Amino acid sequence: MGDPLDAWMAALEKRHLARLTFPEVRRALQALSSLYVQRRGRIGTGTAFEGAGKRAAYALFYGPLHFIAVREVVRALGAQRPAPARILDLGCGTGAAGAAWAAAAGGRPVVEGVDRSAWAV
Numbered sequence: 001m002g003d004p005l006d007a008w009m010a011a012l013e014k015r016h017l018a019r020l021t022f023p024e025v026r027r028a029l030q031a032l033s034s035l036y037v038q039r040r041g042r043i044g045t046g047t048a049f050e051g052a053g054k055r056a057a058y059a060l061f062y063g064p065l066h067f068i069a070v071r072e073v074v075r076a077l078g079a080q081r082p083a084p085a086r087i088l089d090l091g092c093g094t095g096a097a098g099a100a101w102a103a104a105a106g107g108r109p110v111v112e113g114v115d116r117s118a119w120a121v
Contacts (some may be wrong), residue, residue, distance in 0.1 A: 003065055011062070016056035028053030029061050048054040055119055063094040070100035080104040089113045093120050 016025065032054050049055050074080050082104035089098030092113030102109045113120075 002078060004099075004107065005071075006066065008067070008099065009060075012059055017059055021057055022065050024053050025056050025060060029057035032062075049117065049119065059094050063096045066094075067100045067103075068094035070097045071104050072105040074101050080106070082106040085109060087111045091115055095115070096111060096121075114118075 017042055020028075028051070049058065080101070084101075085108075087096065087098045087101050087109045089111060092115045095113045098111040098113055102111050108121070
């Protein structure tokens with residue numbers, strides 16, 4: 001069985017790159033990164049996820065980074081064994097953390113994600 005991250009990335013690319021070109025996503029990632037680094041005070045205003053480009057950039061770039069980080073933390077802590085029956089991911093965003101924990105646990109847990117951003121869930 002392959003790495004679940006590979007299948008997740010393929011699905012993200014299919015979803016987001018069907019409507020946007022790679023250069024559009026790249027420009028949106030630059031804008032999003034600038035917002036995080038240079039204009040952090042505006043993050044709470046909702047500007048981080050304005051437009052499909054920024055949402056795609058977040059999902060395609062930051063989501064996988066969060067997936068990898070959480071998966072490795074779960075493995076290092078041994079939190080995947082025994083596998084939980086259910087994972088409740090509050091403030092789930094793209095679902096990277098819950099998906100990573102479930103993947104580390106062999107894909108057995110049911111993941112329920114809750115987020116205030118409608119686009120995220």
